Amino acid sequence: MSSSIHDQFVLFRDSLDDYHDRRERLIKASRDITNISKKTIFLLHRLALEAQDAPARASAAKAGLNKLREVQKMYAGMKDELVGDNFWRYQRQVSPGLQEYIEALSFAHYLEHGNLISYDQVQATLCGADGIAYFPLTISDYLLGISDLTGELMRFAISGFGSPGGRSRALETCYLVRNCKSDFERFTPHVWDLHKKQAVTAQSLSKIEDAVYTAVVRTSEFDLPPEMLDDLVNETVFTYNREGKNFERGNDDSEDFSHSYYH
Amino acid sequence: MDSQTLDNLNQMLDHESDIRERIRDQVNEFDKKTRTVVGILSKIHSTHSESMPSLIETAQPVIHSFSETITTLASIIPPNQFWRWKDMWCNSLRTAVFAAVLSEYLTKGILLSLESTSAILGMQEEWHDRVHLAVEDYLHGLITMVNELSRLAVNAVILGDFEEPLKISAFVKEVFLGFSMLNLKNDTLRRRFDSLKYDMKKIEEVVYDVSLRKLVVKQPPVPAKPTS
Numbered sequence: 001m002s003s004s005i006h007d008q009f010v011l012f013r014d015s016l017d018d019y020h021d022r023r024e025r026l027i028k029a030s031r032d033i034t035n036i037s038k039k040t041i042f043l044l045h046r047l048a049l050e051a052q053d054a055p056a057r058a059s060a061a062k063a064g065l066n067k068l069r070e071v072q073k074m075y076a077g078m079k080d081e082l083v084g085d086n087f088w089r090y091q092r093q094v095s096p097g098l099q100e101y102i103e104a105l106s107f108a109h110y111l112e113h114g115n116l117i118s119y120d121q122v123q124a125t126l127c128g129a130d131g132i133a134y135f136p137l138t139i140s141d142y143l144l145g146i147s148d149l150t151g152e153l154m155r156f157a158i159s160g161f162g163s164p165g166g167r168s169r170a171l172e173t174c175y176l177v178r179n180c181k182s183d184f185e186r187f188t189p190h191v192w193d194l195h196k197k198q199a200v201t202a203q204s205l206s207k208i209e210d211a212v213y214t215a216v217v218r219t220s221e222f223d224l225p226p227e228m229l230d231d232l233v234n235e236t237v238f239t240y241n242r243e244g245k246n247f248e249r250g251n252d253d254s255e256d257f258s259h260s261y262y263h
Numbered sequence: 264m265d266s267q268t269l270d271n272l273n274q275m276l277d278h279e280s281d282i283r284e285r286i287r288d289q290v291n292e293f294d295k296k297t298r299t300v301v302g303i304l305s306k307i308h309s310t311h312s313e314s315m316p317s318l319i320e321t322a323q324p325v326i327h328s329f330s331e332t333i334t335t336l337a338s339i340i341p342p343n344q345f346w347r348w349k350d351m352w353c354n355s356l357r358t359a360v361f362a363a364v365l366s367e368y369l370t371k372g373i374l375l376s377l378e379s380t381s382a383i384l385g386m387q388e389e390w391h392d393r394v395h396l397a398v399e400d401y402l403h404g405l406i407t408m409v410n411e412l413s414r415l416a417v418n419a420v421i422l423g424d425f426e427e428p429l430k431i432s433a434f435v436k437e438v439f440l441g442f443s444m445l446n447l448k449n450d451t452l453r454r455r456f457d458s459l460k461y462d463m464k465k466i467e468e469v470v471y472d473v474s475l476r477k478l479v480v481k482q483p484p485v486p487a488k489p490t491s
Contacts, residue, residue: 004376005374005437005438005440005441006440006441006444008376008377008441009441009442009444009445010444012377012398012402012441012445013444013445013446015398016398016399016445016446016447017446020446020448084343084392085343085344085345085346085392086346087343088343088344088345088346088347089346091346091347116264118264118268119268119271119272139272139275139276139279143272179264183264183269186269186273187272187273187276190276190277190279190280191276
């Protein structure tokens with residue numbers, strides 16, 4: 001082989017190897033990020049279910065945000081691979097993990113503040129101490145990540161439905177998800193695959209609406225404030241549980257449930 | 264989201280689609296040019312080797328006009344966003360590479376290097392983050408050239424030129440050896456590389472036929488020295 005052709009192909013080999021290796025590394029990192037983000041979402045659901053009031057939810061959010069620091073550290077480590085025009089070369093490898101991270105981050109943000117995290121706030125979590133972004137956040141990753149949040153909000157609304165204040169929280173999420181759906185409609189021509197996510201959002205929305213409908217119909221049958229209804233239901237559940245326990249473990253004198261509107 | 268945020272996001276997205284539209288216009292222009300040049304170069308299969316230089320000469324103005332389109336593209340692409348948009352024009356660019364490397368081989372018998380191809384296409388170093396010739400696109404252009412040369416080996420014989428297949432065989436073997444050095448993944452480049460062996464086989468069969476029948480009267484020419 002003539003030496004100049006040989007030399008050229010050696011350079012091509014190095015350049016292609018570098019590309020493939022970097023691509024693999026980023027795919028792995030993105031998978032790890034997806035993994036941590038999914039775990040964070042489960043953690044947030046668990047903690048949010050137990051949290052009865054706003055401060056408790058805020059501390060649940062803190063726990064989630066703490067876990068997401070791991071992800072932010074990983075992005076800090078990846079920034080050298082994504083410098084300059086390299087970000088766009090590997091955007092497709094980075095994007096799945098990034099969307100999952102935005103989903104987890106926006107869920108934690110919602111539990112703390114009760115609203116949607118903004119584009120700038122997300123970008124701010126992906127900046128070094130010097131305030132320089134690790135890489136530019138794309139609008140499409142932001143919108144697609146937030147779009148996934150609506151599914152989490154649906155889960156949050158439905159599974160917390162029976163707990164105190166669950167009905168009014170379901171109504172709040174209902175408004176938020178409904179707004180998301182209508183706000184995102186105008187972006188669908190611009191963002192690849194957003195229309196599919198919109199269809200999923202529509203499903204989640206109708207599940208929340210059905211739940212809220214049930215709440216409204218049942219509440220209207222009793223002329224009592226919703227908290228009182230919660231307590232009524234809880235008392236029944238509690239009494240049932242205590243009797244069950246007594247049956248199993250003999251008498252135990254736990255008297256921690258002390259308030260009822262009927263005493 | 265409040266309406267201010269929505270408007271901001273929408274504005275950014277509108278800006279992106281504006282860029283996309285402008286690139287699309289240029290890609291259309293680019294496409295017209297590459298189709299013209301492919302039309303001219305398809306005549307190599309019915310051209311005797313002595314009139315080959317004048318045929319290639321007619322393709323030169325079109326090949327040189329690629330640089331206008333590429334310069335305009337570079338002015339549209341925002342800094343650092345080469346990889347974001349390159350898929351829009353990479354087919355046209357690969358065809359342009361094909362036209363340049365084929366013309367070089369047919370006139371000088373050598374392989375045009377990536378750097379020289381970039382220069383002919385008018386790529387400039389200061390736009391490297393906006394428009395450049397990626398290794399992958401150059402290699403795609405080379406494979407198209409080999410595909411075309413395997414046809415030319417057959418068609419040269421039809422025209423009574425029994426030497427051309429030997430020259431092509433030597434040249435294509437060198438290029439093939441180069442490709443064999445690469446660690447290709449399972450992508451389009453790999454699939455197209457796999458097709459090269461059929462081209463090699465076809466060329467070898469022609470060489471076999473003409474050699475066995477002693478159709479090459481003259482001494483086989485020294486294989487062209489491929490240099491950049």
